[in-house]
Amino acid sequence: MTQEAVAATSDAVLDREETISRDELEALQLSRLQHTVAYAYDRVALYKRKFDEAGVHPTDLRELSDLAKFPFTTKEDLRLEYPFGMFAVPQRDVARIHASSGTTGRATVVGYTKKDLADWAKLVARSFRASGVRPGMKVHNAYGYGLFTGGMGAHAGAEALGCTVIPISGGQTERQFTLIQDFEPDVILATPTYLLTIADAMVKQGIDPAATSLKYAVLGAEPWTEEMRHELEVMMNIKACDIYGLSEVMGPGVAGEAVETQDGSHIWEDHFRPEIIDAFDPSVVLGDGEHGELVFTSLTKEALPIIRYRTKDLTRLLPGTARPAHRRMGRITGRSDDMIILRGVNLFPSQIEEIALRIPELSPHFQLELTRPEGQRMDELTVKIERRESVTLGGSAAAAKVLQQQIKIQVGSTCRVDVVDPGSLERSNGKLRRIHDLRPKA
Ligand code: DLL
Secondary structure (H helix, E strand, O other): OOHHHHHHHOOOOOOHHHHOOHHHHHHHHHHHHHHHHHHHHHHOHHHHHHHHHHOOOHHHOOOHHHHHHOOOEOHHHHHHOOOOOOOOOOHHHOOEEEEOOOOOOOOOEEEEOHHHHHHHHHHHHHHHHHOOOOOOOEEEEOOOOOOOHHHHHHHHHHHHHOOEEEOOOOOOHHHHHHHHHHHOOOEEEEOHHHHHHHHHHHHHOOOOHHHOOOOEEEEEOOOOOHHHHHHHHHHHOOEEEEEEEEOOOOEEEEEEEOOOOOOOEEEOOOOEEEEEEOOOOOOOEEOOOOOEEEEEEEOOOOOOOOOOEEEEEEEOEEOOOOOOOOOEEOOOOEEHHHOEEEOOEEEOHHHHHHHHOOOOOEEEEEEEEEEOOOOOOOOEEEEEEEEOOOOOHHHHHHHHHHHHHHHHHHOOOOOEEEEEOOOOOOOOOOOOOOEEEOOOOO
């Protein structure tokens, strides 16, 4: 770390909104929410139609709990309005466009005005600062650049904070660690599985990943567990914090984690109003602490106001700690569309990660294969997981048995476990696909 960076770590200057009281924050939310629903209704045909169909009008929003009267917005809505139907401003006022990859259907397109971009950069900067990043630090940004919001979103945030950004993007793993050695960054930004790929590649080249200049990592864009945090922190001798976000709501920086508490990301509630709903009965809004699907309403966005967006991310809301007025989100246990239902039992990849990383012989590299053997009506799950380098064949067999038993005990699912050789499974370059569905297509 540079000398200036060391000096700066003790005197972070917070945004005023990070330190206001909950009452003040809720008053701000209410006035911003009232503005947003009226703005969306007046400017986006889809919202007008949906509100009218639901029999609600922006003037019905008198207190925060009235938000529950308003209809949800889904990814499908954005797809149907492809490409620009959700935009609330004329195209000349749209300063940038991002889009999802569209691998599972039509891409969803999102847009930003200049003010939206400034707010986004401010919130990413706020998230990074909470995670220990300070002006003057060198930041190695390995999130993918392009239509994905990760690369450019993180880039603008790090610049806004006053960092020196190294915009390497994802991929070219050897180049990643060469530049880490040569440029000596203080911070790395990546998905957790890609950071693991980089660290692993270093070990393979005989480089000690714990001996680099890196001190902090800010990781997100995919679910990860406390066990993975521990793995990466020890392996790389860093402090790793979470950053959460999604394109439809903004991009990275909807929520960020404080390094002093490492207890989940604080949702920046001066810009987003979160709710948790029952994923199976969305009319039910759940209380703080209860698990369900996360829903967001934007409070300040101009180009793409978003009302009650169903994220499909499963988590719960917890009271604020390091930023007391802003509630935290628990770890995302998974997405409702990533849930494997195996003989009536629900299972998420993060549960496997949690269990596997407590078994010393097993590495964090695993994938889940779903098959349906010919002539059978039941699906089968195989966990393919790499053993650690030093583990013998006998050790692997024993570890496979422990993993299988623990999955049975802790999740209730029966599955096969194949412990495979180090380096034999697909590595991540960004968001890792853990589930491989090999069942015959209906
Ligand atoms: O992944 C934005 C992002 C970029 C966040 C970089 C953090 C860092 P999308 O591609 O639209 O946007 O994907 C959003 O990714 O609904 C979650 O399912 C998942 N996700 C994002 N951050 C986290 C996280 C970006 N910290 C989807 N933990 C979301 C768990 C996350 N899941």
